[in-house]
Amino acid sequence: MKGWKELEIGALTKAGSADEYNTGSWRAFRPVWIEENCIQCLFCWIYCPDSAITVKDGKRGEFDYMHCKGCGICAMECPGKKGKKAIVMEEEGK
Amino acid sequence: MGKVLAVTGNQAIAEAMRQINPDVCAAYPITPSTEVMQRFAAFVADGKVDTELVTVESEHSAMSACIGASAAGGRVMTATSSQGLALMWEMLHIASGMRMPIVMTLVNRALSAPINIHGDHSDGMGARDCGWVQLWSENGQEAYDNLIQAIRIAEHEDVRLPAMVNMDGFIISHSIESMEFLPDDVVKDFIGEYKPKNPLLDIENPVTMGPLVLPDYFMEFKRQQHEAMLHVKDVVLEVAKEFEKVSGRSYGLFEAYRLDDAELAIVVLNSAAGTCKDVIDEYRDRGIKVGLLKPRLFRPFPYEEVAEALSGVKVIGVLDRAESFGGFGPMYMEIASAMMTNGSKPIMINKIYGLGGRDFMPEHAAMVIDELKEIAETGKVKLYKDYLGVRE
Numbered sequence: 001m002k003g004w005k006e007l008e009i010g011a012l013t014k015a016g017s018a019d020e021y022n023t024g025s026w027r028a029f030r031p032v033w034i035e036e037n038c039i040q041c042l043f044c045w046i047y048c049p050d051s052a053i054t055v056k057d058g059k060r061g062e063f064d065y066m067h068c069k070g071c072g073i074c075a076m077e078c079p080g081k082k083g084k085k086a087i088v089m090e091e092e093g094k
Numbered sequence: 095m096g097k098v099l100a101v102t103g104n105q106a107i108a109e110a111m112r113q114i115n116p117d118v119c120a121a122y123p124i125t126p127s128t129e130v131m132q133r134f135a136a137f138v139a140d141g142k143v144d145t146e147l148v149t150v151e152s153e154h155s156a157m158s159a160c161i162g163a164s165a166a167g168g169r170v171m172t173a174t175s176s177q178g179l180a181l182m183w184e185m186l187h188i189a190s191g192m193r194m195p196i197v198m199t200l201v202n203r204a205l206s207a208p209i210n211i212h213g214d215h216s217d218g219m220g221a222r223d224c225g226w227v228q229l230w231s232e233n234g235q236e237a238y239d240n241l242i243q244a245i246r247i248a249e250h251e252d253v254r255l256p257a258m259v260n261m262d263g264f265i266i267s268h269s270i271e272s273m274e275f276l277p278d279d280v281v282k283d284f285i286g287e288y289k290p291k292n293p294l295l296d297i298e299n300p301v302t303m304g305p306l307v308l309p310d311y312f313m314e315f316k317r318q319q320h321e322a323m324l325h326v327k328d329v330v331l332e333v334a335k336e337f338e339k340v341s342g343r344s345y346g347l348f349e350a351y352r353l354d355d356a357e358l359a360i361v362v363l364n365s366a367a368g369t370c371k372d373v374i375d376e377y378r379d380r381g382i383k384v385g386l387l388k389p390r391l392f393r394p395f396p397y398e399e400v401a402e403a404l405s406g407v408k409v410i411g412v413l414d415r416a417e418s419f420g421g422f423g424p425m426y427m428e429i430a431s432a433m434m435t436n437g438s439k440p441i442m443i444n445k446i447y448g449l450g451g452r453d454f455m456p457e458h459a460a461m462v463i464d465e466l467k468e469i470a471e472t473g474k475v476k477l478y479k480d481y482l483g484v485r486e
Contacts, residue, residue: 002314003314004313007311007314009318009322010192011192011304011315014301017302017305018302
């Protein structure tokens with residue numbers, strides 16, 4: 001580990017370093033995406049407080065599990081299709 | 095030679111700020127520093143400066159905006175007093191921890207309660223441990239000179255710390271004295287162009303500021319702040335030397351007045367020092383060897399130098415315009431610590447004076463000197479800490 005003489009003053013770090021930091025390990029419940037029930041409304045992407053929904057070409061893809069903390073907001077907001085949710089929460093480790 | 099004008103202390107500060115022409119100034123008015131920002135706002139409105147003046151809803155926001163502007167890469171200034179500084183509290187630590195060289199004038203005023211708008215040092219002394227460099231000023235001239243020098247000190251590569259310049263509320267801020275202003279171009283050349291370090295607005299080189307730092311690295315960053323403080327003394331003296339060349343006025347870490355052969359000494363900050371010097375002259379005329387030490391740099395405190403200057407003194411009276419309830423006054427604690435560095439053991443008494451703007455009169459200085467004289471003769475101290483000028 002670096003000593004005080006080697007560190008940039010004022011705790012300055014490179015931009016976007018949080019991207020490399022695994023905070024997904026805090027999760028107790030993981031959201032699971034059921035693509036067949038997804039209408040691509042992107043509510044999950046809007047509501048996610050941690051930018052853990054990956055979107056490409058206007059369509060959502062898999063969760064970013066390195067940063068998802070399992071808050072469950074996406075699952076709650078998901079309107080699903082014909083009464084079937086496209087996001088469900090499952091206990092980690094099961 | 096610059097212009098000699100009769101101005102208030104606040105006017106002197108506002109004029110220094112006009113000449114410094116900071117990029118950003120965020121402030122919220124509070125007595126007795128209001129006139130600083132009132133006059134500076136007029137300079138902004140009249141196009142005399144290029145400053146972006148941010149009128150915020152509180153001092154907490156003022157310091158927050160200052161930190162943001164400083165992080166963006168600007169030269170940033172503000173001014174406040176008393177409760178305003180208290181409301182800035184958490185941001186003061188963030189400014190120093192993030193190493194933002196913000197320069198602030200603190201027009202010293204008592205802290206509530208009871209509410210009081212007059213001058214004492216409880217605000218500045220309370221901010222002692224916030225990691226800011228502190229300069230203290232006896233009068234408007236010193237406050238003006240200190241503010242210009244503070245820019246250079248705060249921004250110095252070896253320092254990069256915020257700095258506050260203290261002057262007494264009302265006694266100095268609202269009193270008119272004649273003082274000398276430097277020409278605008280001299281100030282401009284003296285402070286030079288600000289070179290920000292890793293500014294946020296440098297979008298080619300993005301950085302993260304103010305990250306979470308856990309026990310594995312926190313102490314290393316505090317050690318860096320300590321290191322920066324260790325460099326301040328040399329920088330203050332170097333900047334003072336240069337300032338003397340352009341102004342003819344000389345500054346040190348403190349002022350020693352008739353102290354060389356003194357057996358008795360008063361230590362006091364700011365405006366009360368002027369009163370004490372007059373009284374010391376009267377006692378000197380009567381053959382009493384008394385002198386004065388007026389600290390200028392309070393944070394970091396120049397322990398070794400102060401101890402050296404006071405080493406021949408037998409009895410010291412330390413005057414504090416701030417209380418540390420249940421403890422000695424803040425200046426007394428520093429002087430006591432200083433005397434430990436060179437092993438000389440003078441007798442020291444502490445007088446709390448001038449709280450909430452209570453007048454400090456020549457007779458008060460005389461009372462202190464008489465008591466110091468009596469202690470020197472008898473070797474006996476009645477009370478180590480007592481109040482001066484209070485009714486029973």
